[in-house]
Amino acid sequence: MSEQYDLDTLAVRAGTVRSQFNEHSEAMFLTSSFVFSSAAEAAARFTGEQPGPIYARFTNPTVSMMEDRLAALEGAERCVAFASGMAAILATVMGLMKAGDHLVASRSIFGSTVQLFNNILGRFGIETTYVSPTDPSEWHTAVKPNTKLFFVESPSNPLTEVSDIRALSEIAHASGAWLAVDNCFCSPALQKPLVFGADIVIHSATKYLDGQGRVLGGAVLGSKALMEGVYTFLRTAGPTLSAFNAWVILKGMETLFIRMEAHSKNAMALALWLESQPAVARVWYPGLPSHPQHELAMKQQSTGGGIVAFELKGGKDAAWKLIDSTKMLSITANLGDTKTTITHPATTTHSRMTSEQRTTAGISDGLVRIAVGLESIVDIKADLQRGIA
Numbered sequence: 001m002s003e004q005y006d007l008d009t010l011a012v013r014a015g016t017v018r019s020q021f022n023e024h025s026e027a028m029f030l031t032s033s034f035v036f037s038s039a040a041e042a043a044a045r046f047t048g049e050q051p052g053p054i055y056a057r058f059t060n061p062t063v064s065m066m067e068d069r070l071a072a073l074e075g076a077e078r079c080v081a082f083a084s085g086m087a088a089i090l091a092t093v094m095g096l097m098k099a100g101d102h103l104v105a106s107r108s109i110f111g112s113t114v115q116l117f118n119n120i121l122g123r124f125g126i127e128t129t130y131v132s133p134t135d136p137s138e139w140h141t142a143v144k145p146n147t148k149l150f151f152v153e154s155p156s157n158p159l160t161e162v163s164d165i166r167a168l169s170e171i172a173h174a175s176g177a178w179l180a181v182d183n184c185f186c187s188p189a190l191q192k193p194l195v196f197g198a199d200i201v202i203h204s205a206t207k208y209l210d211g212q213g214r215v216l217g218g219a220v221l222g223s224k225a226l227m228e229g230v231y232t233f234l235r236t237a238g239p240t241l242s243a244f245n246a247w248v249i250l251k252g253m254e255t256l257f258i259r260m261e262a263h264s265k266n267a268m269a270l271a272l273w274l275e276s277q278p279a280v281a282r283v284w285y286p287g288l289p290s291h292p293q294h295e296l297a298m299k300q301q302s303t304g305g306g307i308v309a310f311e312l313k314g315g316k317d318a319a320w321k322l323i324d325s326t327k328m329l330s331i332t333a334n335l336g337d338t339k340t341t342i343t344h345p346a347t348t349t350h351s352r353m354t355s356e357q358r359t360t361a362g363i364s365d366g367l368v369r370i371a372v373g374l375e376s377i378v379d380i381k382a383d384l385q386r387g388i389a
């Protein structure tokens, strides 16, 4: 579908390819391989002279539809889908870097991403330097002659720190490096990193793209040239998205825009309410004027998104008490679901960091993260009211 359509329309219709049966909803192709009409056609498919599916580790029509829809939303030339967000991050590094290369990453990134960079890629000779997500000069200082990739999440988890994507892309490009943005918290409905100069966009489709907590999935997007290496890794190593999960995510994307609008509206209302609570020391939400990067956030994002973090004055005890007092909210580390989730980062998602690392990252023991869902804001507030009072 051409880019002249609005993004909301592309979310519903881009990428759809109909089979000979002209089905209205996209078909799910549950097949591991594809048949060729002749030996010559088989040969042409394998050399790449003739486009088309070969084997489901490489491509599957349902997966391709999901990739094409997401590419249309991010404004990317190409999307490569993966079995999970972590597989997408691994593939980005494996596809674009080699032993001896250097990575500069934000200090405030997903916990498993830190483990991947430190404990796995570190063993294969890729070194990572961590810097502040909000201070571009630290990125500039961290650059070495062998720096290949910048990696950032904006807004970050759990503090919703906002990075200046344009500034980071300029520093990366001046250093001969690429900028990859994990766009999980915003999704293309709220933020399109490629517009601000990023080279690569990464998604955990497990979160808002599915949006209903059903399946795992991931994606890497960028230019055709950059995606070639990422696709080669997929094809060879096989962290492939299943047709079923691709179909679920394809359907999820059809409601992405209305969901993100509703998540954001609820989150803004909750953030304002939390700010007025005496037990709350501080609230982090990019939509609030009190957020340290509020102005930048409003330039890069169309809304503040669905994640709110706040610090309780009573520390860990107060945080656990609040979490345990809820009756409706789900106590789970997941996010991007229609159901509101509540997490204590210090003892769950960020528990593998040392307390010193947590302090540097600003993750205090009183910090609570809420991924605001689509229930009535009245009920969400009421569920928190008991514990906060």
Ligand SMILES: *Cc1c(COP(=O)(O)O)cnc(C)c1O
Residues within 6 Å of the ligand: 084, 085, 086, 087, 110, 113, 153, 157, 182, 184, 185, 203, 204, 205, 206, 207, 216, 217, 218
């Ligand atoms: C969840 C998440 C990931 C990892 O995605 P999976 O699908 O769980 O592998 C990566 N980045 C961010 C920001 C996430 O929230």
